[in-house]
Amino acid sequence: MLKIENLHVAVNGSEILRGINLEINAGEVHALMGPNGSGKSTLGYALAGREDYEITEGSVSFMGKDLEELEPEERAALGLFLAFQYPVEIPGVNNAYFLRSALNAQRKARGEEELDSVSFLKLVREAAAGLDMDDSLLKRAVNEGFSGGEKKRNEIVQMAVLQPKLAILDETDSGLDIDALQQVAEGVNQLRSSDRAFLVITHYQRLLDHLVPDYVHVLSEGRIVTSGGKDLAHRLEEKGYAWLREGGVKALEAG
Amino acid sequence: MSALVEKLVGEETGGKAEPDWLVEARREARRALMRDGFPDARTEDWKYTSLKLLEKRSLTESEGTEREPLPDLPAGGLVLDFFNGRLQVPDDLPAGVRIYPLREAQGPKGLVGDYGGREAAFAWLNTARFEEGWVLDIQRELSEPVLLVSRTTADFSGVVHPRLTVRLAPDASAQLVEMQLGQGSGLCNWLTGIELGRDSRLDHCRLQHAGNDSLLIQRNDVTVAGGGRYNWISVDLGGRLGRHDLNIDLIEAEAGCQVDGVFVADGRAHLDHHTRIDHRVGPSYSEENFRGLLSGRSRGVFNGKIVVHKGADGSASEMNNANLLLSEHAEIDTKPELEIYADEVTAAHGATVGQLDSDALFYLQSRGIPASQARMLLKQAFARTIVEKVRPEAFRDDWLERLAGVVE
Numbered sequence: 001m002l003k004i005e006n007l008h009v010a011v012n013g014s015e016i017l018r019g020i021n022l023e024i025n026a027g028e029v030h031a032l033m034g035p036n037g038s039g040k041s042t043l044g045y046a047l048a049g050r051e052d053y054e055i056t057e058g059s060v061s062f063m064g065k066d067l068e069e070l071e072p073e074e075r076a077a078l079g080l081f082l083a084f085q086y087p088v089e090i091p092g093v094n095n096a097y098f099l100r101s102a103l104n105a106q107r108k109a110r111g112e113e114e115l116d117s118v119s120f121l122k123l124v125r126e127a128a129a130g131l132d133m134d135d136s137l138l139k140r141a142v143n144e145g146f147s148g149g150e151k152k153r154n155e156i157v158q159m160a161v162l163q164p165k166l167a168i169l170d171e172t173d174s175g176l177d178i179d180a181l182q183q184v185a186e187g188v189n190q191l192r193s194s195d196r197a198f199l200v201i202t203h204y205q206r207l208l209d210h211l212v213p214d215y216v217h218v219l220s221e222g223r224i225v226t227s228g229g230k231d232l233a234h235r236l237e238e239k240g241y242a243w244l245r246e247g248g249v250k251a252l253e254a255g
Numbered sequence: 256m257s258a259l260v261e262k263l264v265g266e267e268t269g270g271k272a273e274p275d276w277l278v279e280a281r282r283e284a285r286r287a288l289m290r291d292g293f294p295d296a297r298t299e300d301w302k303y304t305s306l307k308l309l310e311k312r313s314l315t316e317s318e319g320t321e322r323e324p325l326p327d328l329p330a331g332g333l334v335l336d337f338f339n340g341r342l343q344v345p346d347d348l349p350a351g352v353r354i355y356p357l358r359e360a361q362g363p364k365g366l367v368g369d370y371g372g373r374e375a376a377f378a379w380l381n382t383a384r385f386e387e388g389w390v391l392d393i394q395r396e397l398s399e400p401v402l403l404v405s406r407t408t409a410d411f412s413g414v415v416h417p418r419l420t421v422r423l424a425p426d427a428s429a430q431l432v433e434m435q436l437g438q439g440s441g442l443c444n445w446l447t448g449i450e451l452g453r454d455s456r457l458d459h460c461r462l463q464h465a466g467n468d469s470l471l472i473q474r475n476d477v478t479v480a481g482g483g484r485y486n487w488i489s490v491d492l493g494g495r496l497g498r499h500d501l502n503i504d505l506i507e508a509e510a511g512c513q514v515d516g517v518f519v520a521d522g523r524a525h526l527d528h529h530t531r532i533d534h535r536v537g538p539s540y541s542e543e544n545f546r547g548l549l550s551g552r553s554r555g556v557f558n559g560k561i562v563v564h565k566g567a568d569g570s571a572s573e574m575n576n577a578n579l580l581l582s583e584h585a586e587i588d589t590k591p592e593l594e595i596y597a598d599e600v601t602a603a604h605g606a607t608v609g610q611l612d613s614d615a616l617f618y619l620q621s622r623g624i625p626a627s628q629a630r631m632l633l634k635q636a637f638a639r640t641i642v643e644k645v646r647p648e649a650f651r652d653d654w655l656e657r658l659a660g661v662v663e
Binding site: 051070072075090091093101103106143158 | 411515612613614615617618619620621622623624625626628629632635636637638639640
């Protein structure tokens with residue numbers, strides 16, 4: 001589904017990602033962990049197609065297409081979704097209207113029929129109810145005045161409505177209390193299926209208790225330094241990221 | 256005598272019989288115009304707004320076109336229909352409402368004033384030239400809105416000087432919905448006076464959706480007595496040259512006003528808003544939020560002045576002006592001014608000029624919304640936050656629709 005080969009990405013001229021190799025297949029959940037500044041969010045933005053995130057070397061293909069050739073909206077229509085670490089507030093744009101515009105733009109791009117407002121409302125209400133999100137938030141402006149937890153839930157509601165093939169969750173756990181974390185994880189788990197994949201970017205292991213990954217990768221200074229199964233996340237939780245500086249991967253493996 | 260004075264002021268007209276006080280007021284207006292003339296580039300309040308278009312256009316005297324039927328309005332109310340400058344006096348007035356010609360008033364008090372020097376030339380011009388001025392008295396709380404429709408025809412190429420004073424008695428309240436829908440290439444020189452008695456309230460929503468050749472110069476002088484409340488929401492979507500002066504005088508304690516405005520300018524439109532709020536006595540309150548959205552070769556001017564006079568202690572005032580400049584050929588000149596001569600005042604003001612938020616743009620695109628549609632959504636959203644405050648809701652929805660039609 002997603003194939004990243006020797007990916008180098010520069011932001012405003014400085015290189016952040018220095019040769020990422022990663023392959024994600026349908027049905028898999030990958031966790032990407034690593035200390036602050038290792039380039040986790042940069043990978044998410046680069047995949048979603050943010051301006052100023054320049055691919056200087058290597059390649060990314062998604063659903064058989066070269067991502068670099070595609071605009072952000074084309075990537076979305078192809079099934080790529082990024083849950084933002086800091087969802088953007090957009091005063092004056094109604095949340096439900098925004099999501100319906102997004103869904104219908106994607107459907108149109110895929111040659112599917114657009115959804116009428118009644119069917120859409122049913123869909124979005126179900127998604128919101130599943131996440132215990134208040135209906136009133138749908139009538140408000142996108143993320144405006146939402147609490148941190150409400151913003152994160154709103155991201156997952158969008159994901160549930162848009163039904164992407166690959167969802168990248170960028171620190172979706174940050175700023176959530178335990179109850180909210182469980183609800184968000186539950187929302188994601190409901191979307192797990194054999195034809196959908198997830199890339200879960202997180203600093204901490206706690207989300208991964210609820211959202212058990214098939215693979216865990218550790219990112220440091222723009223490279224994946226080690227990969228393993230879900231146990232790797234636990235070892236990281238015990239040892240922190242200090243070993244990256246001290247003895248490298250061998251120190252972690254020795255423990 | 257400048258060409259503009261000759262063209263616009265013209266000869267004294269002997270029309271309807273008028274009381275001495277009005278004859279004298281008109282003479283005084285002529286004297287002021289002969290003495291000071293019209294503003295030019297050296298007149299501070301007009302330095303960004305040129306009157307060249309008025310000089311260039313022939314602006315023949317208005318001709319008496321036959322009244323066309325009123326366009327459909329989003330909702331009903333007491334309609335004041337100004338057609339090519341002339342009011343059709345409504346047949347049925349609700350209880351507590353009176354409308355009469357200005358010349359039938361007892362005297363000039365509150366109806367004509369000392370407007371000032373050449374910066375006020377158009378108020379003097381209106382005073383010298385208006386055909387028939389009107390007074391609308393509101394004695395109680397109105398359940399239906401007053402709908403002021405000002406329209407000119409596509410062949411309108413003259414000059415008209417509509418004039419209306421709205422007076423609210425103590426404890427009265429009303430909604431005034433004003434729609435400036437001028438067509439043609441002529442000039443509408445509006446003068447509105449609004450007088451709010453103690454503890455009265457007026458919610459005044461104004462739409463300017465004129466044709467892109469039309470010239471509109473408006474002045475709205477408001478006085479608010481103690482405990483009174485004046486709310487003004489203005490939405491500009493059209494016009495070739497639009498100049499609006501809003502002057503609000505908070506003359507007693509606990510008077511307040513809220514001013515919200517947005518102007519959407521495209522093509523060669525030139526829209527100029529000057530607002531002035533005087534806090535004469537404290538505590539009195541004002542809040543102002545003005546937005547400009549400029550594309551094409553348009554030009555916007557915002558000048559917001561707030562004066563907290565000596566003794567207006569404990570007053571609170573906030574002003575914000577935000578502008579989106581969407582084309583390299585568009586221009587905005589913004590100047591918030593704050594003068595404080597009182598104590599214990601809380602006041603804040605600020606102005607920004609920027610482009611569309613790239614974070615928001617990316618967020619929308621990342622959800623599948625194409626860039627061009629995302630830009631349109633964000634532009635509309637910028638203006639919507641103001642238009643959404645418009646009441647009654649039927650007019651809000653109509654104006655939102657008009658906005659969507661203008662911002663593509």
